[in-house]
Amino acid sequence: MKSLINRIYILVAAALLLLSASCSQTKKLAEGEVLYTGVKKMKIETAEGVKLEGAQSSAISSPLSYPPNNPLYAPYVRSPFPVGLWVYNWNIKKEKGLKYWLYKKLAKKPVLISDVQPELRLKVVDNAAKDYGYFGVEASYEIIPNKRNPKKAKISYHVNIPKPYMFGDIAFWGWKGRMDSLLQRTKQRCLLIKGTEYSVYAMEDERARITQLLRNNGYYYFQSDYIEFLADTTREKRVADIRVALKHGVPAIALQPYKIGKVELVLEEPDQSGTPDSLSYKEINVKYMKPLGVKPKVLARSMHLLPGNTYSFRRQNRTQTSLARLGIFKYTNVDVTRTDTAKTEEFGKLNFGINAVYDLPIETEIELDVSSKSNNLLGPGLIFSITNKNLFRGGENLSFKLNGAYEWEVGDKQGNSKSGLINSYELGVNVALSLPRLLVPNFLKSTKDFTERTHFQVGVDFLNRHTFFRMISFTGATSYDFQSSYRVYHSVTPLKISYTHLLRTSSEFDETMENNPAIAMSFKNQFIPSMSYTYTYDRGATSRNPNRFYWQNMLMSAGNILSAIQYLSGNHKGEGKTIFGNTYSQFLKVTSEVIVYRKLTENSLIATRFMGGIGYAYGNSEVMPYSEQFYIGGANSIRAFTIRSIGPGSYHQKSDNKTAYLDQTGDIKLEGNIELRFKIAGDLNGAVFLDAGNVWLLRNDSKRPGGEFKLSGLLKEIALGTGFGLRYDIGFIVIRGDLGVPLHTPYKNPDKHGYYNIPKFWNGLAFHLAIGYPF
Incomplete structure (x- = not known):
């Protein structure tokens, strides 16, 4: 009965929606109100030689791209079924029942011409154009009523963009003493370049550069708001000479550089248990609860704020980042206090108190999933992992991972009634050790402060494909992950060894392999000694550029070093080489993947991906291992x-x-x-x-x-x-x-x-x- 009632409700709702198709979209509009139905035409013309780039074009067109009700392709095309407007124009007499429920859920208030405010939008366009140096924009709009219904109208816009102003001479003005010396010494890094197009955004970037420069050279209290730009356009037509000036009335503490005084690091246990103690290491006072949960030298390696040094925001940020990357602290806080110093002293002093609260040392994770495959196998999978996040008191992660999966056949196309009893399962264990640094010689280490980790991993996996085969696999690997810049990531695996061994095969599987010799070779017992390098460039989306670009390339080589060693040892055979009585694979594999996200509106984007790869087996192998194909x-x-x-x-x-x-x-x-x-x-x-x-x-x-x-x-x-x-x-x-x-x-x-x-x-x-x- 309940199911029948639900169907009746659905049929009634569908009938009401169909009836609403004949309803007017402007029925409830008051006198003088006009329904906005989108943009008829948006004509943006530019002066000769002017070409609007992506960000410039978007800044000028976006304010005019106001969507109407039920947009299909905003702001030009509406959906032919403006359900929200139809429902809005219903006559609702009772605030109950199905019709009222539909009204509350589906009704959309009409977007009026008065809501759009085209005059105000043209002013926004004018301001946006000025931000890019286009002064003197000519803009107009026209309201175009609907011929059949004068209560509906579209808007056409016409915008004429003149030639832009260019940056002229750039000078630093009003700076004194040490500040002026710093700016003059780094003048070649100024982001305002004579002869380039005037841009407010370039000036904002220059303001940020100067602020960062000063804060990294002792000026702790300096803020970007203390910088102003003065433009002079009288010297030459459409050229703006810029003075980068220090504002009047800047607080005295912002104009004084500071050195680091006392540095105190407090290590807190989540439950405040233990006996309080302290130690001094490289002039840093460390307070903690016994026993000390991290090695002093590890803390020293993470501390970049040292007593006596000139204050640097970069060093403060590096300190917090380095402590966080250890992975043993839940969070860190920095408290800064200014000490009273004599007025005749050039530098002031700042004392730093850093609070770091330990995270729980043991982390467990359970992951459950259900897979459905093209060979009609369906079943659950379970991964259980446990991680010690501070094994040797240096942020080392030791993790044990157990994984299992069970699958059964759900759709035997040959009509076997016992297909549901056919099952496969997989069991595996993996042990991994991850260190928050690179274990390489010192001359290979980078001085840049980016994420670095060294990984060691060993694992074994048992796979049973019922009626086909049983296989066991062993894996061991060493890898390094690091960054060379904010956008570039590297992963180097100098050694990875995999070994697969077929324990048992069925007659059906053997028959398949006999009919497919190339596939049979990829399943044979073999070692896979390989090395690989992965390069990743990731330009993330920002408020200035919301479009993300991601590019990853991987090169893998297997068996070549081992083959070269055996060749130098006198084994000149091109194939058939073995190690521990088993053939090893020899191949090269290259992959590349490009992903681009392009934002269209606040609520939509286009995501594209192109990827390609090629693998070539040679020497000791005729085909790549099945797992690498x-x-x-x-x-x-x-x-x-x-x-x-x-x-x-x-x-x-x-x-x-x-x-x-x-x-x-x-x-x-x-x-x-x-x-x-x-x-x-x-x-x-x-x-x-x-x-x-x-x-x-x-x-x-x-x-x-x-x-x-x-x-x-x-x-x-x-x-x-x-x-x-x-x-x-x-x-x-x-x-x-x-x-x-x-x-x-x-x-x-x-x-x-x-x-x-x-x-x-x-x-x-x-x-x-x-x-x-x-x-």
Whole structure:
């Protein structure tokens, strides 16, 4: 009965919405009110030789891009179904019932021409143009009534941008003594350059540079507001000479440099337990509760504020950052007090009190997930980890991680009634030690204050694929992570050794390997001694530039050093070399990925990704190990296809083949994605996406016809899919659901020819439930 009532409510609601389609959108407008229906035309003309760049163009067009009700492509196109306005114009007589509930949920107040305030918007445009040096902007607007309904109107804007003013002579004015010396000594770093376009933002950057310079040279109390710019435009047409001046009335304490006096570091236990004690190390007084939870030399390495030194904001920031990077403190606070000094003394003194509160030393984490794979396996996975965050009293992290997964077959396409009993499982243990510094010779260490960590890791993993195989894998690795600048990250793995060993195989698996020799070689028992380097450039979004650019490149080499050692030892065989009686892999692998986020409006952006990779096995190997081969499809790839369900090239297995996913890998990968992300309501966001890509083989494989990479016919071998998705962002986690729709498969379909070769639309849909964004 309850289900029937719910259906009736839905039908009634749908009927009410259909009836509202005939309602007027302007029914409740008062006399003189006009509904704003968007921008008819936005004409922005520039003087000869003037070209507005991205930020300049956005600053001028954004104030005019006010969206109307129910925008489809703001501010020009509205949705043909302005449901919010239709519902707003209902006659609500009772504040109860379904109709009133719908009204409260769906009604949207009309956006009026008076709300838009076009005159005010043109003034905002004029001010924005002045910020970039375009003085004397000519702007106008026109209200264009709707021919059928005069209570509706659009707005057209016309903006004429003149030639910009240029920076002329730049001079520092009104600075005295030590301040003036500092500015003159660093004048070549001034961000205001003669002959470049006048810009308020360049002056703000110069103000920040000067403030940072002074605060790093003792002027603790100096603020950017104490700097002003005086422009003189009388000397030459459209040229502004700039004086960078010190304001009048700046407090005396801001004009005096300071040295560091006493430095006290207080280490607090969360529960205040222990016996109070203190020690002095390199003139720093340390107060703590016995026993001391961190080595004094580790603290000294993190302390950059030393008594007697000239105060530097950079050193203060480095001190707090270094203490935080140890990973053993919950938070740190810095308290600064000024001491009374004689007026004749050039420098004042600042005493520093630093409070650091210990975090809990042991951290545990449990992660549970459910996976669904293209081979009809479904099941839960569990990861349990425990970490000691201060193993040797120096911020060293020792973690133990246990992982397990269990899967069962949920859809046997051959009609086996016992398919639900077929199961697979995976068990693993991993031990990792992470140090908050680089364990390298001193001459390789950087003096820059960026994140540095050294990692050691060993692990073992047991994998059981019921009716196929049992495999055990061992892994050991050493790696270094560090930064060379605020945007550039490096990861170097000088040594990683993996060993895989098949414990048992089934007759079905053996038959598959016999029919696919190339795949069989990738599954054989082998060592993988490798080294790799990853370079990452990440220009994050800022208020000035909201567009993020991310570029990551990885180079991996396996077996080459070992092969060279054996060659120098007299083993000149090109293949068949072994270590401990097992063949080792030899290959090179390169990958590159570019991600760009371009913000469109406050609530929408375009995210694009392009990635490619190539791997080449040689010498001691004919194919790369299976774990290093490329695959495509799935929740974070081409979402119209399940993982490992397409490729290599135009090769295709029958859909009822359980082992099809084993040979749908390749040596080359190309993939491109573009996604429009937008806010729907509250924490609910939407996306429309287009994905394309495939994997290929470098060498011809007769068992996988059509898999080899060739330029001829390449476009036809790129799978294409589209779709839409919902993302629920609850802050610390994003729950994502994507419905993919295939448009083109790289293989031929006998039931449908041409480029759009999907025979049945509904049979090709793929739904993915995932955590986080795909890229």
